[in-house]
Structures are given as structure tokens and as C-alpha cells.
Amino acid sequence: MSTEARRCEPLNPWRWLPWGGAAAALALLPLVFRHGFALTLLSQMGIMVIFALSYNMLLGQSGLLSFGHAVYSGLGAYCAVHALNLIGKGQLAFPVSALPLVGGVSGALFGVLFGWVTTKKSGTTFAMISLGIAEMVAACSLMLPGFFGGEGGVTANRTVGRAFLGISYGPATQVYYLIAVWTMVATAAMFALTRTPLGRIANAVRDNPERAEFIGYDTHVVRFLQLVLAAFFAGVSGALAAINFEIVSAEALGASRSGGVLLATFIGGTGWFVGPIIGAVVYTFFVGAISSVTKAWLLYLGLFFIVMVLFAPGGVASLAAANLRVAKAGLFGRLAPAYGAALGAGLAALGGFATIVEMIYYHELEAVNDPVLRLLGLRLDVTTAPPWFGAAVVLAAGGAAFWVAARRVRVRWNEVHERLGRGSA
Amino acid sequence: MNPSAIELRAVRKRFGDTAVINGVTLAIARGERHAIIGPNGAGKSTLFNLISGRHPVSEGAILLNGAPISGLKPFEINRRGLARSFQVTNIFHNLSVFENIRCAVLWPLGYRYSFWHRLSGLRDARERAEAVMEEIGLARRRDTPAGVLSYAEQRALEFGITIAGGAEVILLDEPTAGMNRSETAAATALIRKVAAGRTLVMVEHDMSVVFDLADRITVLVYGAVIASGPPAAIRADPRVQEAYLGTANA
Numbered sequence: 139m140s141t142e143a144r145r146c147e148p149l150n151p152w153r154w155l156p157w158g159g160a161a162a163a164l165a166l167l168p169l170v171f172r173h174g175f176a177l178t179l180l181s182q183m184g185i186m187v188i189f190a191l192s193y194n195m196l197l198g199q200s201g202l203l204s205f206g207h208a209v210y211s212g213l214g215a216y217c218a219v220h221a222l223n224l225i226g227k228g229q230l231a232f233p234v235s236a237l238p239l240v241g242g243v244s245g246a247l248f249g250v251l252f253g254w255v256t257t258k259k260s261g262t263t264f265a266m267i268s269l270g271i272a273e274m275v276a277a278c279s280l281m282l283p284g285f286f287g288g289e290g291g292v293t294a295n296r297t298v299g300r301a302f303l304g305i306s307y308g309p310a311t312q313v314y315y316l317i318a319v320w321t322m323v324a325t326a327a328m329f330a331l332t333r334t335p336l337g338r339i340a341n342a343v344r345d346n347p348e349r350a351e352f353i354g355y356d357t358h359v360v361r362f363l364q365l366v367l368a369a370f371f372a373g374v375s376g377a378l379a380a381i382n383f384e385i386v387s388a389e390a391l392g393a394s395r396s397g398g399v400l401l402a403t404f405i406g407g408t409g410w411f412v413g414p415i416i417g418a419v420v421y422t423f424f425v426g427a428i429s430s431v432t433k434a435w436l437l438y439l440g441l442f443f444i445v446m447v448l449f450a451p452g453g454v455a456s457l458a459a460a461n462l463r464v465a466k467a468g469l470f471g472r473l474a475p476a477y478g479a480a481l482g483a484g485l486a487a488l489g490g491f492a493t494i495v496e497m498i499y500y501h502e503l504e505a506v507n508d509p510v511l512r513l514l515g516l517r518l519d520v521t522t523a524p525p526w527f528g529a530a531v532v533l534a535a536g537g538a539a540f541w542v543a544a545r546r547v548r549v550r551w552n553e554v555h556e557r558l559g560r561g562s563a
Numbered sequence: 564m565n566p567s568a569i570e571l572r573a574v575r576k577r578f579g580d581t582a583v584i585n586g587v588t589l590a591i592a593r594g595e596r597h598a599i600i601g602p603n604g605a606g607k608s609t610l611f612n613l614i615s616g617r618h619p620v621s622e623g624a625i626l627l628n629g630a631p632i633s634g635l636k637p638f639e640i641n642r643r644g645l646a647r648s649f650q651v652t653n654i655f656h657n658l659s660v661f662e663n664i665r666c667a668v669l670w671p672l673g674y675r676y677s678f679w680h681r682l683s684g685l686r687d688a689r690e691r692a693e694a695v696m697e698e699i700g701l702a703r704r705r706d707t708p709a710g711v712l713s714y715a716e717q718r719a720l721e722f723g724i725t726i727a728g729g730a731e732v733i734l735l736d737e738p739t740a741g742m743n744r745s746e747t748a749a750a751t752a753l754i755r756k757v758a759a760g761r762t763l764v765m766v767e768h769d770m771s772v773v774f775d776l777a778d779r780i781t782v783l784v785y786g787a788v789i790a791s792g793p794p795a796a797i798r799a800d801p802r803v804q805e806a807y808l809g810t811a812n813a
Binding site: 350 | 615636637641642646649653655656657662665666669670671675676677678679680681682683685724728
């Protein structure tokens with residue numbers, strides 16, 4: 139969170155370092171990861187970064203837990219894909235590069251349409267109404283096949299625009315750079331919004347809506363405006379997804395996408411601006427990369443989410459920030475051995491657990507053809523007892539060691555923070 | 564004739580079947596420092612909640628500078644120039660001291676719901692927030708999150724948020740509650756200074772603060788006004804002594 143605004147802010151080069159670094163990384167990444175799959179993954183990460191940041195305008199900044207944020211990205215995607223088809227038919231003159239604006243504006247308009255009712259109250263009421271609206275829109279997607287394209291969705295061709303300076307959006311690299319540019323612009327815009335009167339008052343409404351009413355603010359209007367702005371950026375991300383995949387189906391506004399963005403944002407951390415960026419990258423990696431390696435990826439994602447909620451409820455970002463503070467005080471050395479032990483034990487337990495999970499999948503789906511599962515150079519015959527027994531022992535031993543190590547981490551952590559507390563008081 | 568800053572006309576408030584305020588009629592003149600006293604459960608805080616719009620009145624009317632405000636929302640009443648503090652500290656605990664105060668000056672300075680101004684570029688908001696922090700003695704704690712302040716500091720911040728917007732009418736609900744003698748003296752001096760040129764209404768249990776600060780005192784018992792007048796008259800009033808002061812000053 140920001141305790142910004144020192145007296146005056148002269149041109150501080152350090153302030154621009156993260157932005158410059160991010161821009162350089164986005165520009166150079168495709169040169170490092172030349173593989174087509176990596177490029178697809180990077181494109182999806184950019185889309186998810188915008189989506190998760192827009193979600194955090196509600197969850198982290200305004201205290202609004204939404205179960206239906208995909209409504210705005212999905213409807214934005216549909217409007218964008220229809221606009222793209224109109225461009226293709228020559229009925230609309232609009233550059234494909236600016237299509238995310240169509241997604242954003244339509245997302246915001248749907249935000250205006252649904253938002254006034256949903257933001258009347260915060261807390262559980264808001265969460266429940268957002269769920270209801272999501273179900274309603276999902277039902278509409280089946281009732282109105284003309285707009286939503288029914289089961290198959292709406293397809294489009296992104297190369298229909300007139301090529302400008304050789305940019306036709308045929309090659310995936312060009313789409314990647316389009317997404318990269320929009321990710322930078324949208325991220326900068328959302329960051330700027332956190333430092334406006336509305337952005338700060340949204341924090342105040344999150345902390346204490348009652349008091350906000352007594353300093354002149356209609357909390358309903360504050361929540362509504364935040365939702366409309368968040369819906370705009372969700373729509374931008376939806377339009378980029380439409381360009382990237384050249385198809386939009388009902389999945390785009392479904393519950394699993396709404397749940398996904400909640401997961402991603404929470405894993406990254408809602409209390410920091412960079413949190414959702416980290417979360418989007420981790421989440422997309424899980425969905426994209428791990429799912430190509432194992433069928434059980436959703437199970438691992440669920441496990442990871444539970445571990446995060448239990449051990450780092452502030453997300454990756456706050457975990458990193460807390461350790462950075464320790465490192466700055468020169469106390470990280472006291473934590474490192476305990477961390478190492480916990481990490482080793484945790485990896486062992488995870489290995490045992492994953493082996494069992496993979497063996498179960500293999501046993502149920504593949505073992506009829508060949509009873510031997512090849513896993514990281516091991517040959518495990520899933521029809522015999524020893525591999526199961528071995529994996530169970532590793533899981534039990536690793537789990538027990540982790541239990542002990544985690545307690546040591548906690549003890550060391552408290553020691554370190556007692557010192558830190560004394561230092562600052 | 565100039566209208567009163569606050570006027571209550573036969574105000575009643577019921578929660579279910581329980582009548583908490585039983586027909587209070589009261590006028591508080593502009594620039595007055597007015598204290599409302601009474602035993603626990605007399606309805607003092609409820610009266611504040613009615614005036615500030617936290618609860619709607621069941622019957623009667625409330626006027627601010629001659630204009631009716633009963634039925635308006637808290638933010639509408641605040642925009643008409645009335646600010647209040649709370650008996651239980653009511654602050655933005657994740658925001659820094661500076662942000663807490665700055666939030667309170669944004670609406671009055673006309674920035675409203677703006678998402679096109681950069682906060683760090685708003686010199687007037689920053690300077691006003693800094694002046695208030697100086698005034699309440701929290702300038703040193705500028706960047707500390709409000710949630711980790713000490714109790715006395717949080718009370719000061721509560722007061723700071725209330726006065727920062729520059730409202731003409733200020734309602735303070737037990738401003739010295741839980742303070743020791745020296746803290747109370749400091750708070751009293753601060754209230755006196757801030758109240759200059761404004762209308763101040765306060766609920767207060769500490770009689771030395773009440774008689775020190777107030778121009779007029781209203782005594783509330785069981786949701787009704789039994790006496791209202793200057794401190795000397797209140798002190799001498801036999802009904803007041805019987806109902807309230809008799810026990811407190813024994």
C-alpha cells in the first residue's frame with residue numbers, strides 16, 4: 139500500500155526503474171523464449187496481469203469481493219470480437235490495435251448497467267449479488283445465441299485490418315507485442331488511479347465505510363465508480379484475449395474464469411499493487427505450463443492455494459516485502475537455515491504427494507496398456523506395492539520434517555521481528 | 564433573526580418499542596459551545612446519531628442553519644457543514660495518519676470523486692492536512708498506519724479527521740474519554756482553540772471539562788431535556804442536582 143507523497147517529488151530516477159525494467163523485460167522476453175509455446179504463455183500472462191490488476195481495484199483497494207468479474211472481461215471480449223468481424227466485413231473502420239478500447243468501453247458500460255445495484259452494499263451482499271449477476275449473464279449466453287454464438291462461441295480473424303508498417307497481426311510475435319504494449323499502458327493507468335482522490339477514498343471506504351460517510355462521501359458512489367473503472371480494464375483484457383485466441387465462447391464470462399482471477403489475485407497478494415501482477419504470472423504458469431505436464435494440475439493449484447492461504451495470507455507480494463525488510467536489517471542470515479530446512483522438507487513431501495497423485499491417475503487411465511509409469515527417470519510399476527509404499531514413506535517423512543521445520547521458521551521469524559520492532563520503536 | 568446553528572423540534576426516536584428520545588426541543592446558537600450531559604443511557608449518543616444522520620428520527624424535525632436535515636444521509640449533512648467525532652474511535656486503520664487527514668479534506672476542497680487529479684499534486688490538500696497534523700500533535704507520526712497508533716494518538720486522530728474538513732458545526736462525542744489528567748487538559752485546550760468561530764456541541768462525562776468549556780449546558784435524562792442554560796444556572800438547578808449532579812459531585 140502506498141504511503142506516498144514526500145514533500146515534493148523531483149525527478150527521481152529510482153521511481154522509474156521498475157517501469158523501465160518491466161518495459162525492457164516485456165520487449166526482450168520473446169527473444170529469449172523463442173519457442174511458440176512460451177510466446178503463447180507470455181501473451182496469456184499479459185492478459186491475466188491486466189485482468190487481475192482490475193480485479194484488485196475491487197478486492198484489494200475497495201474491499202469488494204467479487205465472484206463475477208469475468209462478466210466484464212467476457213462481455214468486453216464479445217463486443218471486441220463482433221467489432222473485429224465488422225471490421226472484416228468492411229462495415230467498421232477501426233484499427234485492430236485499438237480494439238481493446240472497444241472492449242474497455244463496453245466493459246465499462248456493462249459496469250454502469252450492473253454496478254449500481256451490485257455496489258449498493260459491500261461485504262457479503264456485494265459478493266452474493268456479483269455471483270447472481272454472473273449466473274444471469276451466463277444464462278443469457280445460452281438464451282441469445284445470436285450475440286454469444288451458442289456452444290461454439292464467436293470466431294473471428296484478427297488479420298482483417300489493413301496492415302500498417304507490416305503489422306498484420308498474423309504472426310504470434312506481433313500479437314504478443316500488442317498485448318505487451320497494452321499491458322504496460324493499462325498497468326500504468328491503474329497505478330495512476332491508485333494515487334487519485336477517488337483511489338484513496340476507495341481505500342478509506344474499504345477500511346471504514348461509516349466514517350467515510352461522515353467526511354462527505356457517498357460510499358455507494360465510490361464503490362460504483364471503482365467498479366465501472368475496474369470493468370473498463372477487465373474489458374480491455376477481454377478484448378486482448380479475443381484478438382489472441384480469435385474466438386470468444388461462454389467460458390470467457392463463466393464462473394471458472396471469475397474464480398481464476400480471484401485465485402490469481404489472492405496468491406499474488408491484494409495489499410500491494412504488484413501483488414496481482416505476480417499472481418497473474420504464477421497462475422498463468424500453473425494453468426498453461428503445469429497443465430501440459432500433468433492432468434492433475436488443478437489439484438496442485440488447489441493445494442498451492444490452500445498452502446498460500448494458510449502460511450502467507452498476504453500473498454507472495456507481502457511475503458517478499460516482509461523478507462526484504464528482514465534482509466535490509468541484515469537479519470536474513472538468521473532465517474536462511476530454517477527456510478532451507480523447511481524448503482527441503484516441503485519439496486520431499488510434495489514429491490511423495492505428487493508421485494502418489496500421478497500413480498493414481500496412471501493407474502486409473504493408462505495402466506491397462508503398460509503398468510510402468512515413467513516419472514523423472516524413475517520406473518514405477520503401479521500394479522505392485524513397493525512404489526506406493528515408497529511414495530507414502532517419503533510423503534510422511536517429508537511432512538513430519540516440514541512440520542518441525544515450519545515451527546522453527548516461526549520461532550526464528552518471531553525473534554527477528556522482535557529485534558526489528560525494537561529497532562524502529 | 565439569525566437561525567440557530569442546530570435546532571431540534573419535538574424530536575423522538577424509538578428502537579422497536581423502546582423510546583430512547585422523548586420529544587427533545589433544543590436550539591443551539593451559532594458560535595456557542597454547548598455541552599450535553601446526563602446519566603448513562605440518557606440518550607446523548609443517540610441524539611448525536613440523529614443530528615448527524617446516522618439514524619433517522621422517528622418523529623420531529625432537525626434543522627441545520629435553519630434548513631431541515633432530518634432524513635438526509637450522513638454525507639449530505641456533512642456537506643452542509645456538520646462534522647462529528649465518535650465515542651469509539653472510528654478511523655481508517657490501514658491508512659497513514661497523513662492519509663487519514665487528507666481524506667477528510669478532499670471533499671470540502673472540491674476534489675470529490677476525481678480520478679483525474681494526482682493526489683501528490685494537490686498542494687492545498689497536503690498543506691491543510693499538514694496544518695491539522697501540526698495542530699493535533701501528530702506531525703511526527705505522519706507516515707504511521709493509524710491502526711498501530713496508541714490510544715491517545717488515535718483519539719487525537721479521531722478529532723483531527725473531524726475538524727479537518729473545516730465544518731462550521733462540530734459534534735464531539737466524549738472527546739476526553741479514557742484520557743488521563745494531563746491528556747484531558749491538552750485536549751480541552753485544543754478543543755477551545757479549534758472551536759473559536761465555530762459552533763461546538765459535545766457529549767462529555769468529565770464535569771470539569773464541561774464547566775470549563777461550555778457556554779451552555781443541556782441536561783438529558785431518560786431521553787428528555789430537564790434543563791438547559793448557562794453553567795451557573797445548571798449548577799444551581801435543583802432538578803439537575805437531584806437527577807444527575809447530585810451523584811456526580813457528591
